[in-house]
Amino acid sequence: MPPLKSFRCPSGREFIFFACPKKSSSAAAKRMSKAPNRERAADMLKIENLHARVEGRDILKGLTLSVNPGEVHAIMGPNGAGKSTLGHVLAGREGYEITEGSVSFNDADLLDMTPEQRAAAGVFLAMQYPVEIPGVNNTYFLRSALNAQRRARGEEELDSVQFLKRVRETLSVMHLKDDLLHRAVNEGFSGGEKKRNEIFQMAVLAPKLAILDETDSGLDIDALKAVAEGVNAQRSPERAFIVITHYQRLLDYIRPDFVHVLADGRIVETGGPELALQLEAHGYDWIRDRIAPEAADA
């Protein structure tokens, strides 16, 4: 990995980029060029001018983003830019106040739904810090969750044979050992195991939109590759991904169609995978223009 480059935002936060060792994808660039012509009605997820605050502090300040089925969107940005807030707001975590804007998911008002309703509708958030839940068996939990989703969608529940079949297939695709099934949810898991358990759950639940919140943080290169493989195996024309990451490194393994830079609560730049390279080449000066109005105020 080439040396990283860093700069400071006007807010004083450090913004770090890795050089991208691979060539950018021309296919993604092509899709980018098509983007303005997209049918708006086809959007799976449509976030418009979203403002959110937590504990009296404005975090998201007019974020707009559209995601279609089959697309992979990477969202990069410095710590504190609002990346994790975006993930939490989309999944329905309490404690965030939406002051302006809207989010629709397959034409339904996502912000009006409880977390479990969003899950049943097909939203999945792979968390940055998966919670350890002693006493709750991983398999039991996952089966209850899957069947609760199916009930909510009016589908038939899976019996234990059908469920285990699905689980075993997923395990083998992800090269996971089945001791995962017998343990309590995330209890005593290493950082890498927790992240892999998130991707495993995602694979079993088969969401329409998967949001990966800094799934790469705290992973060594082998764990990172394993997680990326699991994600890539789930890519399909029906499924969209939002990959939130602080570092460019994950994008070497999960090739995004779009890269967005999130800074100071909104998306300030959108491009293909080559955007990270551009950031690398032009650095702070290049991105500062986009957040200059705020900087000028400061």
Add this chain to the structure above:
Amino acid sequence: MSALLESLAAGFEQLPHRDALGLGTARRESMDAALAGGLPTPRRERWKYTSLRALEQRRFVLPHQQDASDAEIDTVLPPAPRMVFVDGRFDAGRSDLSGLPDGVSLHALSAGLAGDDPRQVNVLGRRWNTDDAGFWRLNAALAVEGALLRIEQGVRVQPPLHLVFVTSARGQDLGIHLRHRLELREGAHATVVEHHLGHAGERPLLNSVCHVHLKPSTVLEHIRVQRAAAGASLIARTEAVLAKQATYRLLSLELGAALSRHELAIDLQGKGAHAEIRGLVRSRERQHVDTQLMLRHQLPQASSDTQWRAIAGGRSRIIFHGGILIDEGADGSDAALETRNLLLTDTAEIDAQPVLEIHADEVKASHGATIGQLDDRALFYLRSRGLPEAEARRLLVFAFCRSLLEGVSDTGLQAQLERVVKQSLLPDHAENDAEAVA
């Protein structure tokens, strides 16, 4: 004199078996002492959290003052061997002692009183001299029923022995006084399950004292499932005495009754004795559950391990006093006490009080207490995967207490207890209300 004492004193005059086996004088002395001393008040340290003022103003009739012929219960009874007591009387018809191995004697106290051998009922000889012993004095005066179990030397009983105490809603409020003895001779092993059951609409007073005598190298697994009527007032005392190398494993599930007070006095009187205490209290609405554990290490090398879990919802209150006393010279003692507590509503209250008193030099002793609410992050995690909120809450609450059931030796029994506990975790309306405003 309070209405409660007055009504019980009236019933005492016609008590059956009152003078049997020369116990008449002792019973009257106990009754007089109870009337003179009265019931404990919150001024006594041990009763600080539990007021009996409302209970004292109520009147109760004793079982013999009521016709027993029409008692109806809708309880599913556990498998044999079982002893069933309905409204404070032994019910031979509902009991089934088939499959009881040789070397096990299980009788009703009333049968012992009807016989001519005072040794059968020596359990009634216990005297209480402390000021706050009002209920135990009443028990000494009024108990003419109970279960007497003796397991002979070296006998290992496989199937759990079930003792079922059930009340049926009829007429006046009953005051039921029971006295039990569980005695294991040297090397004996057994599992005893106490079931306390009742029906809606009843408001009985249940006073029971259980004596556990464990001779050397015995193992008793004692499971207590308290699901008494929602209106019941239950005052219980369990006294266990452990000889050398004896093991006492108690699992107490406190799920029912309006007022439940359990005093648990455990004496490790022998070297290498071991007590394993597991307790789960689940309260709701306006329930009041007060447990007073007094565990005493008298001789060296004894060990005790206490794990207590309390889950309070509604406007209920749970008290747990976990007292461990290690006597001078009880070197090599190992005592661990942990109490974890979960408040489901803003209006519930839990008072947890671990107290260690150590007079020996070479001991290992630890205690810990935590009080908290359900983890918001865990709740969000489960919901974000699709579990409805109520189901996610139940899952987390069950996870909080399930480890207590892991030690149950009989797997069928363990599964049944899991079902009982899960059932008890279903939310009630008061909780929903309180949670909505939280």
